[in-house]
Amino acid sequence: RFTDELQPRDVVSAAIFAEMRRTGAEHVWLSFERVPREVIEGHFTHILERCLEEGYDIRERPIPVVPAQHYFMGGIHVDSNSETTLPRLFACGETCCNGVHGKNRLASNSLLESLVFAQRAADKIMRDRFAEDTAAQLAAAASERSRFVAGSRDVTDVALLTGAR
Numbered sequence: 001r002f003t004d005e006l007q008p009r010d011v012v013s014a015a016i017f018a019e020m021r022r023t024g025a026e027h028v029w030l031s032f033e034r035v036p037r038e039v040i041e042g043h044f045t046h047i048l049e050r051c052l053e054e055g056y057d058i059r060e061r062p063i064p065v066v067p068a069q070h071y072f073m074g075g076i077h078v079d080s081n082s083e084t085t086l087p088r089l090f091a092c093g094e095t096c097c098n099g100v101h102g103k104n105r106l107a108s109n110s111l112l113e114s115l116v117f118a119q120r121a122a123d124k125i126m127r128d129r130f131a132e133d134t135a136a137q138l139a140a141a142a143s144e145r146s147r148f149v150a151g152s153r154d155v156t157d158v159a160l161l162t163g164a165r
Contacts, residue, residue, distance in 0.1 A: 013067035027064035073105055082121035092117040
């Protein structure tokens with residue numbers, strides 16, 4: 001064994017690459033010999049089936065493995081509000097790279113990141129959009145938007161309430 005297999009995936013991947021470089025091999029071998037057959041058959045059924053399709057029985061012998069890309073962290077650089085270097089162009093989720101993950105995004109963090117940074121982008125857009133608007137303009141905009149919202153008020157009632165004619 002050249003590494004502890006239970007380390008974080010980026011650490012294990014780096015160790016595998018280092019071992020492949022050191023030996024000149026195209027892969028390393030992953031052995032399940034210490035895993036009981038019933039665990040393999042009960043908990044690793046999909047891996048077992050896929051390996052059997054490729055001619056490898058993980059219950060009997062090791063399988064060749066190499067690190068591969070598991071997810072994409074994006075390449076669009078954004079600031080803390082998800083704004084790109086082009087003004088008014090925003091990106092969030094797995095399209096962008098905001099730096100919050102470092103080199104190893106943990107499982108399910110992408111969903112939380114998408115929600116948080118989408119909200120930050122929306123807040124920034126609203127701040128920029130309405131920064132110079134007056135209270136009257138905001139009321140008129142709210143009245144206009146309310147025409148498209150399902151509700152019990154007639155648009156003429158809204159117009160009367162806001163003073164619009």
